[in-house]
Amino acid sequence: MLWRVGRGNRQSLHQLTHSLADRFVPSSFRTPHPLPLTCLRPPALSRRRAWPIPISSVSPSPNPMPINGHPPTHDLPSEHLSFMGGPHSRSTASQSLQKQTMNILVDPDFLYAFSDSRKISRFAQKMISTPHTHRALLVLVAAHYYGCHLGKEVYEAVACRLAEARKWRLILALARLQKRQSGRQTARLLDWCIHALVEMSQFTHLDRALEWFEEEGLPPSRRTYHLLLSGHLRNRNIVKAMDVIQRMLKAGLGVDTHTHATVISAYRTLGPDVVVQTRALNALEDADANTSIRILNALLQFSIDTRDTENLLSLIRHFDFGTFDVSRLSFAVRPLRRGAEGAFSDLIRASSRSHASRRFLPDIATYTILVHYLASQGDLVSAHGLLGQMERSGLTPDARFIAALIRLYFIIGQPSAAISVVSAVCADVEGFQAGLRSIHLAFEPQGGLPLPHVLPKPTVEIFNALGAGLLHLCGIDGLQACLRLMQMCQLNPDRHTQALLESHLVHAEGFTMADVARVSKELSLNDLSLSRLSHLLASSLRCHFHSAKRSGWNNTPPGMQRLLPTQPPSHLAQTFTAGKSFDPTAGLHLVITHENACIRPVVQSLTDRGVFADHRTFALRIRYEAVIKGDMKAAKNIFRIMLDRGLHPNEYHYTALMEGYAATGELAAAEAVMNFAERGGIRPNCVMHTILIVGYARERKPERAMRILRHMVATGVRPDVPAIDAITSVFFAVGAYRLARQTLLSLWPSVAPLPHDFERASLKMLVFHLRNVYDGQVSSKKLSHRERRQVEGFVEDLVLGGEITDGPAQENLMYVKGHDTLRREPSTTTFTQSDYSISVCRDGR
Known part of the structure; x- marks a missing residue:
């Protein structure tokens, strides 16, 4: 079974590795019980307690045992065996496991396996592919105890395999183990530690990362600075990201193509910035093939995020897809852009032409x-x-x-x-x-x-x-x-599996967050991520958003929106826009007192790790201020805070502002928000148009609602069920029941086939069946050219038929509260250019 360098048998090593792995790993794996999802009940389900893996750092053995000797059992430190016990090392069963371990350690075949550090490295990496990954560290502990010298390449190879298996906590334990066994840590392993901290969202520890290199007397490399830069950008912390760049420049490492690739790859958490994308695109001139592909992939993703298929098509032309014709892909061209975004699109097209002779393999x-x-x-x-x-x-x-x-x-x-x-x-x-x-x-x-x-x-x-x-x-x-x-x-399920379960229970089954928390315990996950927090916050506020929604069917007299109470429910307290409690929830956790038992542990963990609020939490906070509280000044203040942090708004932030303005009857301001969104590169979606249609339905202004519908169809946005429901309610609100029925039946085929015997069904029954279609609606593809022409023709027939009147005298008149009565006067409250001056400046448009 001996294997020597240059003269050994690799098959013998392979067999030895398998035999040793079989002795370390039990023959039958412990698998969790199936999740009883068919028996979802409010009472708490049984929960398996998850103990942390006890990873201990050990010092070099003062009297290493000869490789051919037999160690006395009382000399083996107990912390060496703590790796074997795993999460149950404290139990009585672990004592028998330790005795079994001692029998393994005195086996001659086992001792021969520890005669070469390369065998140790292969053996430890083999353990990583088993369900008992933490036992890879036991291999290194035992090898060091028996006097085998482990070079830095052993620790770095094991760290690389741990990263591939996404066992980030074990990488930190491995670094501590290297420090104890060899007396110092290597720069490569410290870089792996930074990578692990970023993946675990432990951003507070990144502030000391450069001090680790100083303590070891090692100079940070460009890779080190890039890892720190990527981590701070992923945490949406522009200030610390800029500080890393300044430190890198001070260390004599200039900004190169790899730096641009790092920035553009991590910048998705902040949103599409034209300046960042332009600099990354210009870096293609001097970048190597791998760096160029990283940059182009990030730009492709940005174009998809913003639904900019014109730029997407131009970027794809940088790649060589062989015989596959990329023009066969289904692309729809967006409306012509203006300003800096249009200049960036011209730059992309020019770049694709200049790189025609140098295309990259995807x-x-x-x-x-x-x-x-x-x-x-x-x-x-x-x-x-x-x-x-x-x-x-x-x-x-x-x-x-x-x-x-x-x-x-x-x-x-x-x-x-x-x-x-x-x-x-x-x-x-x-x-x-x-x-x-x-x-x-x-x-x-x-x-x-x-x-x-x-x-x-x-x-x-x-x-x-x-x-x-x-x-x-x-x-x-x-x-x-x-x-x-x-x-x-x-x-084993992960946090994404848990999110699928919880989202279904809340939205489809109507579970409360307390019931969902009890059910999800069966997954034995301790998910303390920002995405889970956003989901918890959205679920907690869902019923309040639903109660605040106003429909065109349940119509109130014009102007009564301003008399509706805008005070939040009693359990929603006053919030603040600044202070230490702002992150990671954008201040929302202060207003949810009845769900604190579920939310508080997640908030505390994220706060301790220094995680900043993201786009979703900002969108929830803006919507809370605008829709539930009706405080548009506070909503715009939160919007400006988000911009100051470098986060670029998306359709959800604009939609929240539009919904707030529409709820208060300021539809001119709501339309202005949608126009600013379009100028900022956000194509108005179906939800934005529906908000305006519902608002005009409550104002009993069908002509303006039809104008919004024409704009939606002209831009290729397919009306969904809520949009058709809203445009039908417009005619119902003014008493045009025949037009309401005609509109409903004409737009119905764009979302689903017409039901049987629809000619005999009443308007109420048709609306009921239409809303049932919404549950099964999945795709939101753009309207085809033929469908667009059909819908546009129907809308024009309605408008030109003279049956929709709104009156020019009502163009800028709104109802306001007077003394014991309601009076009409020209509206002076609009969403002006100055309200979005910060947005315009930040976006460079």
Whole structure:
């Protein structure tokens, strides 16, 4: 069994590694019980207590044991064995495990395995691929105890494998172990520690990262500064990110193409900044191939986030897709932009022409981004062509690409194809095919399904994509079936799985947050992420937002909106816009007192880690101030704070402001917000148009509502069920019931086929059936050219028919409160240019 350098047998080492791994790892893995999702009840479910893994740092053994000797059992430090016990090292069962460990440690084969540090490195990396990842550190502890010298390459190789397995906490423990065993830490391992802190959102510890290098007498490298820069940008902390750049310049390391790639890759958490994108695009002139692909992938993602398909098409021309014609992809051109964004689009087109002779081969991340985009467009034909080109290029798909492919099949209505992909990935898992039979779906034959020849191993990300699709089709039963399949693959749910469950329970099943918290305990997760906090806040405020919504059907007399109480409910306290309590919830946790038991632990953890508020929490706070409290001044103040932090507003922030103005009857200001959003590169969506239509319905102004509908259709936005419901309520509000019915039936085919016997159904019954369609509506694709012409023709027939009148005298008249009465006067409250002066300056437009 001996293996020597240059003369050994690699197969002997492989067999030895497997035999030692079998002795470290029990033959039967402990798997959690299936989640009883079919028995969802308010009483608390049983919870398995999760103990932290006791990772101890150990010092070098003063009397290392010879490699061929037999150690006395009483000399082996107890902390060395704490790695073996895992989360149950304190129990009585762990004592028997320690005795079994001692028998292993005195085995001659085991002692021979510790004769070479390269064997130790391979053995430790082998342990990382098992369910007992933390035992990889036990291998290093035991090797050091027996006198084997471990070089820095051993620790760095193990750290790299731990990062691939996303075991970030063990990387920190590994760094402490290296410090104890070798007396110092290496720069490479310290960089891995910074990377681990960023992935765990431990941003407060990043402030001391450069001090670690000073203590070890090591100069920080460019990679170190880039990791810190990426971490602060991901935390939306512009001030500290700029400080890192200044420190890097002071250290004599200038800004290069890798710096631009780091900034543009991490800047998605802040939003699309034209200046940042322009600098990154200009850096392509001097960047190498890998850096150029990173930059282009980030720019592609920005274009998709802002639905800017014109820039997306120009950026794709930088890549060489071989025989696949990118013009086959379904692109719709946006309206012409103005200002700095238009100049940036011209720069992209010029760059694509200048790089015509130097095109880059796309990597797997490029294909993943495009598959996600094609899924949103429902373009299966282009996706299959793209997949074929990826096969011809020889790229191996990763878990993210497979997850994107699964989402594509669910969106286009081919769930059996998505399940076939998962089945191919898990073909080597015993009993998996039998487990698939528990998913009761109508399987249609899939002829010629294009799948890569080499598939990745099953991951929780793949099953989360499967679970999201099954949850939509089969409800809780679908998610439970997905969890059973995950158990067969020895995978545990993560925070994304928990978010899927909780979102479904709140929105589909009507659970309260207290009931959801009790149910989700069965997943044994301690998710203290910012995304979970945003979900908790949104769920807690959901009923208050719903009660504050005003419909065109339940119409109040014009002007009564200003008499409606704008005070928040009794349990919503006064909030503040500054102070230490602002992050990470943008001050929202101060107003939710009845849900503090669920929210307080998450808020405290994020506060301790120095996590800043993100786009979602700012959007919730703006909407709370605008819609629930009716305080537009406070809402705009929160909006300016967000801009000052460098966060670029998206459609949710503009929508929250529009909803607040519409609720108070200031529809001119609401329209001004939508216009500013369009100038800022945010294309108005269906929700923005619907808010205005509902507002004009309450004002009994059908002509203006039809003008908004014409604008929506002209820009290619497909009306959804709420939009059709709103435009129907406009005519109902003015008593034009025949027009209301005609409008409803004419717009219905754009969202679903007309029901049977619709000619005999009343308007009330038709509206009832229309709202039932909304539950099954998935796709929000743009209107085709033919559909747009049909809807535009119908709208023009209504307007030109002379049946919709609004009167020019009412153009700028609004109802205001007078002394014991209501009087009409010209409106002086509008959303002016000065209100968004900060937005214009920050965006450079």
